[in-house]
Amino acid sequence: MQKIWLAAALLFCGQKAFTQAPSRPNIIFFLVDDMGWQDTSVPFWDSVTAANRKFRTPNMERLARSGMKFTNAYATPVCTPSRVSLLSGMNAAHHRVTNWTSAFNKSTDAKDSVMQPPAWNVNGLSPDGKQERSAYATPLPQVLKDNGYYTIMCGKAHFGTYPSVGKDPLNLGFVKNIAGSAAGHPASYFGEKNFGYKPEKYVIQADMPGMQKYYGQKIFLSEALTQEAKLAMDTAQQRKQPFFLYMSHYAVHLPFQEDERFMQHYLDQGLPRPEAAYASLVEGMDRSLGQLLDYLDEHNLTDNTIVIFMSDNGGYSHPPREGGHNTQNRPLRGGKGSMYEGGIREPMLVRWNGVTAPGSVNRQYVIIEDFYPTLLEMAGVKKYKAMQRIDGLSMVRHLRDTALRNDRRTLVWNFPNNWAGGNLGEDNSFMTAVRQGKWKLIYFEKSGRLELYDLANDIREEHDLSAKYPAETKRMAKLLTTQLKQYDAQMPVYKQTGKAVPYPDVIAAKQMSLP
Numbered sequence: 001m002q003k004i005w006l007a008a009a010l011l012f013c014g015q016k017a018f019t020q021a022p023s024r025p026n027i028i029f030f031l032v033d034d035m036g037w038q039d040t041s042v043p044f045w046d047s048v049t050a051a052n053r054k055f056r057t058p059n060m061e062r063l064a065r066s067g068m069k070f071t072n073a074y075a076t077p078v079c080t081p082s083r084v085s086l087l088s089g090m091n092a093a094h095h096r097v098t099n100w101t102s103a104f105n106k107s108t109d110a111k112d113s114v115m116q117p118p119a120w121n122v123n124g125l126s127p128d129g130k131q132e133r134s135a136y137a138t139p140l141p142q143v144l145k146d147n148g149y150y151t152i153m154c155g156k157a158h159f160g161t162y163p164s165v166g167k168d169p170l171n172l173g174f175v176k177n178i179a180g181s182a183a184g185h186p187a188s189y190f191g192e193k194n195f196g197y198k199p200e201k202y203v204i205q206a207d208m209p210g211m212q213k214y215y216g217q218k219i220f221l222s223e224a225l226t227q228e229a230k231l232a233m234d235t236a237q238q239r240k241q242p243f244f245l246y247m248s249h250y251a252v253h254l255p256f257q258e259d260e261r262f263m264q265h266y267l268d269q270g271l272p273r274p275e276a277a278y279a280s281l282v283e284g285m286d287r288s289l290g291q292l293l294d295y296l297d298e299h300n301l302t303d304n305t306i307v308i309f310m311s312d313n314g315g316y317s318h319p320p321r322e323g324g325h326n327t328q329n330r331p332l333r334g335g336k337g338s339m340y341e342g343g344i345r346e347p348m349l350v351r352w353n354g355v356t357a358p359g360s361v362n363r364q365y366v367i368i369e370d371f372y373p374t375l376l377e378m379a380g381v382k383k384y385k386a387m388q389r390i391d392g393l394s395m396v397r398h399l400r401d402t403a404l405r406n407d408r409r410t411l412v413w414n415f416p417n418n419w420a421g422g423n424l425g426e427d428n429s430f431m432t433a434v435r436q437g438k439w440k441l442i443y444f445e446k447s448g449r450l451e452l453y454d455l456a457n458d459i460r461e462e463h464d465l466s467a468k469y470p471a472e473t474k475r476m477a478k479l480l481t482t483q484l485k486q487y488d489a490q491m492p493v494y495k496q497t498g499k500a501v502p503y504p505d506v507i508a509a510k511q512m513s514l515p
Contacts (some may be wrong), residue, residue: 009169024148024242024380025352026233026305028292029371031086031246032285033079033156033185033253034336036315036329037345039282044071044347045459055420056265056283059290060349063309066358067351068399072365074435075313076342077336077415077428079184080158082312082368083248084125087159087172089372089390093414093432093489095135096121100184100419102204104161105133110421115430115446117417118490118500123158127172131165138386140372142173144244147381150236154178154229155248156185162204167301174246176235178228179208185253189281191219218267220259222251222281226288230295237299242379249288252281256320259284275322306378307351310368314343326427337419337428339442340461344413352378355399362402365435367411370395391487407437412483416445416492430492432504434480441466441476443504444494450477450507470512477508 014453037044038051042060063360075082080100081092092098099117101124109117119133126134127142138197141151153169160166167182174180187196187205194215214224229247241414258273259280266276289309294300317328317335326334326342334340336347348366350356369392376384377394411434418429430445438456441451452466452473466473481503484491491500 007095013222023304025378026236026243026245026301027149027375027378028245028247028305028307029375030289030292030309031155031248032309032311033248033250034316035282035285035311035347036335036342037253037315037332037347038329039252040286040347041314042069042347043269049331049344050308050486051328051330054269054271055279057286059286059293060309062186062345063289063307063349063351064359066353067307067349068356068360068361068362068402070348070350070364070366072363073310073346073348073367074344074365074411075311075346075368076413077311077313077338077431078419080124081280083157084135084137085218085367085369085392086371087139087141088123088388089140089369089386089392090135090137090365090388091369091391091412091487093412093484094389094391094487095125095137096490097135098415098490099417101158101161102182102184104164106161110418110429112418112421112429112439112446114481114495115418115492115501116495117430120417120490122161125166125172126160127165129431132158134166137388138384139172140375141169141244141246143376143381143384143386145173145175146377147379147384148241149379150175150239150241150243152176152178152229152232152236152243152245153180153248154232154245155180155225156183156250156253157181157248158184162207173251175203176232178210178232179225179250180248181207181209183207183250185255186221186250189221189250189255189257189259191215191217191221191224193434195221220261220284222249222259222284222288225249226291227334229292233295233299244375244379247288247292247350249285251285252278254316256281261287272322274320278321283453287435298310303353307349308371309347309349310371311346311348312368314338314345317342331460334427339413339431339433341455342426343428348400351453352399356401360402362398364398364402364405365409365411366398367392396429410479410483411435412480412487414484414487414489416490430501432484432489434476434483436476436479438475439472441473441480441504443477443480444506445501448502448507450504450511452476466511474508474512475507477504481505
């Protein structure tokens with residue numbers, strides 16, 4: 001009888017051990033809008049800068065201490081291309097959503113007297129092939145949902161135009177949508193102003209589903225979104241599902257409105273009011289991060305939740321920000337809309353307990369489409385079907401070992417568009433670029449100019465080495481041309497002739513043959 005009882009007990013224990021096997025990790029992808037590489041007290045360079053001393057982001061510091069900091073993380077120069085790359089795993093040159101989106105079938109490009117943007121995919125992301133001028137892809141949230149995840153969209157979506165399929169995150173695999181629409185920025189950050197909603201007139205920027213209960217309340221948008229995110233995570237736990245929380249803040253995008261919880265500190269520091277308002281947006285975003293980290297601790301979810309922090313493009317670097325044009329992201333050159341490092345290099349942090357070493361630094365260069373295969377590998381999703389070819393590479397091996405390097409990898413950016421017009425200079429329109437190892441080549445298509453930089457020794461991109469190293473310039477131009485052709489990337493055209501601009505290898509052959 002004792003042997004029978006013992007056998008039954010062992011069988012029961014074995015069954016219990018099986019059912020309590022380690023569950024799939026929860027994932028929080030925390031994306032900030034328009035946050036620059038320097039807009040934080042966490043130094044991503046080799047030294048602390050004046051900008052690092054300006055901002056207070058204690059929860060980013062907390063995440064950096066407990067996780068891994070990437071110092072060479074990239075996105076695209078503007079927002080929607082990055083967001084489509086994240087959800088599709090495709091490079092922007094490949095999916096052709098190369099500029100920000102707004103209204104159906106309408107381009108957002110500024111006018112130019114010389115150049116004409118191509119017929120890019122102005123309607124954004126679509127999960128099927130029926131919608132015109134769209135990138136067709138199986139969205140990342142859909143794959144996670146199909147594999148048992150409770151998928152939460154919270155904040156800015158901006159995956160497609162109004163009223164396209166991609167406007168609604170529920171069409172892209174999200175189970176829960178909080179405030180996500182075609183809006184690229186908020187009409188207002190203030191709950192007491194109904195976040196800009198006006199019943200008499202539809203405004204894209206005020207379209208925030210699920211936020212009506214905060215209308216008339218004295219609450220800032222970043223705080224309201226955080227409260228809703230915590231409620232959604234509660235639901236996932238009640239359903240006993242792992243969750244994917246895409247926490248996509250509208251902050252720190254224009255309008256630079258004052259989060260009064262943090263304003264006085266920056267005014268006391270002597271910052272001009274618009275810059276103090278911007279800094280208050282940054283700190284409010286950081287407070288949200290801290291509240292989510294606290295939630296994980298309080299619910300015993302920390303060890304089984306991966307937290308990723310990222311921005312969607314370089315920091316806005318023009319008035320009303322403090323200082324002259326393109327000074328706010330220094331030591332990086334340029335800002336949002338530019339192919340210089342200030343427009344594409346992002347602050348990135350990853351905490352995956354048991355995998356990432358606390359306080360570690362990773363210098364491998366990565367790009368935003370890499371998150372598609374990375375998150376699926378993290379989630380244990382080994383087999384899935386996607387209608388698109390995935391361009392991104394999983395970062396998991398780099399998360400496990402910071403010493404691994406892949407300096408032969410090629411990163412490509414393509415922006416055959418005109419973001420803000422000529423009043424901000426040539427470096428925010430009609431550009432394509434490539435990075436391999438320490439070398440980076442930028443092709444300014446309007447002027448037909450190539451610039452070559454050694455990022456290992458010139459992070460400021462002050463010294464154009466194209467004339468000094470013609471062979472390297474030709475090699476990089478050929479590399480960029482090959483990749484653009486493989487992606488079937490679009491090129492802008494000259495208005496006068498209607499012909500596309502030459503590929504960079506053609507320009508290099510001419511430029512390098514001149515005396």
